[in-house]
Amino acid sequence: MQAWQVHENGEPSEVMRLTDAEPPTPGDGQVLLRVRAANVNFPDALLCRGQYQVRPPLPFTPGVEVCADTEDGRRVIATPALPHGGFAEYALADANALLPAPDSLDDAQAAALHIGYQTGWFGLHRRAHLEAGETLLVHAAAGGVGSAAVQLGKAAGATVIGVVGGAAKAAVARELGCDIVIDRHTEDVVAAVKEATGGRGADVIYDPVGGQAYTQSAKTVAFEGRIVVVGFASGTIPSPALNHALVKNYSILGLHWGLYNTKNPALVRHCHEQLTALAARGAIEPLVSERVPLEDAARAVQRVADGETTGRVTVVLEKGAAA
Structure with a gap:
């Protein structure tokens, strides 16, 4: 599979490298996800710089928010389990943290409905x-x-x-x-x-x-x-x-x-239900200003870090890819 990896800390455009790698192997309580779309967040830039509150071991794949398919065919949104983040064809996530992707939103919009x-x-x-x-x-x-x-x-x-x-x-x-x-x-x-x-x-x-x-x-x-x-x-x-x-x-x-994911995960699920209902009636609709291919992920993260974008920039892999 293709995956962006960070081998040393620095600016995203300088330290993110697109590589060929084996799909990650799920650990206890984890699932393998085939990524449909990965949203770019400011924390992705902080991760690259080594300035985020979580510092995954090097090398790691950034990408903290995805819409993806599970192996049993469910379309979900998730926060990937680092170091196997979302800027790759496959990512890992905790099974108990998966949320159903709203039917009213496409993959890029669904990926953007989560953290923000x-x-x-x-x-x-x-x-x-x-x-x-x-x-x-x-x-x-x-x-x-x-x-x-x-x-x-x-x-x-x-x-x-x-x-x-x-x-x-x-x-x-x-x-x-x-x-x-x-x-x-x-x-x-x-x-x-x-x-x-x-x-x-x-x-x-x-x-x-x-x-x-x-x-x-x-x-x-x-x-x-x-x-x-x-x-x-x-x-x-x-x-x-x-x-x-x-x-x-x-x-x-x-x-x-x-913190709510560990302190009160039931409230996170309740929030997702509220957001899904709001999206279904058109009260909210994630602003996806740009959809870019996987090969442009590093440039997209740098532009978000530099404050050059509006709304969300999303890396789109369409139907995912083969290993």
Whole structure:
């Protein structure tokens, strides 16, 4: 089979190599998957750099999110078990973590429904308890994680403010359904949010960026608002001033979605049922901006790492491939 492998840490375009390898052998509790589509996520770049919270042994195959076929013919979505990730014709996954791929979505969309949408659902509903009529601010609203949060916020009945970088991403955010779009390249984010909310601020802020975005969040969160910390795509981990949270009466909520797979896996399955229902009625639809062949996976991971993409870029293997 063909598989991308990382033999040393560094930038994805420099360290990912397409190789011929034997299909992996499942361990206890694992299944072999024939990959249909593998979604590109920012953690794939962090894995290549050796900066992710999980550091698989070298060499490893990145690709943390797939739509695939099991050997008994089921079409599923899964988070592959590293070091045998999804940028390959075959991958491994834990049998008890497989989720049925929604019939309403094609392979690329189904692959993109998993981590980003699960993170959005847990962040907005489980952690922040977003209510209809509230205002939700989403940083990096045109990206893979942000676009999912925008759609989930609209489905929940919230007014959604999207913060993006550049005119092209602003257009994507509007198409996603953002009620208000703020281009951080040309606008003062804090002033624009205050103007849009009559000075009140946003009830829930969804932040996968960190750095300057978090500083803006603290300045624009409403009384009894909630800031959901999802990640640090900016590369800068902020140090929040807790006295500021005290005097403004807001909450800072951390979200590590992966923990639910071990702490409360039943809730992950419940979330998937909710997402499947939303997709079936058209309330959410993963934004797959690009579909690329397997041989272009390294370039795709690098472009996501560099912030050049919108929505999701997905590596598509169509019906899979022979060993």
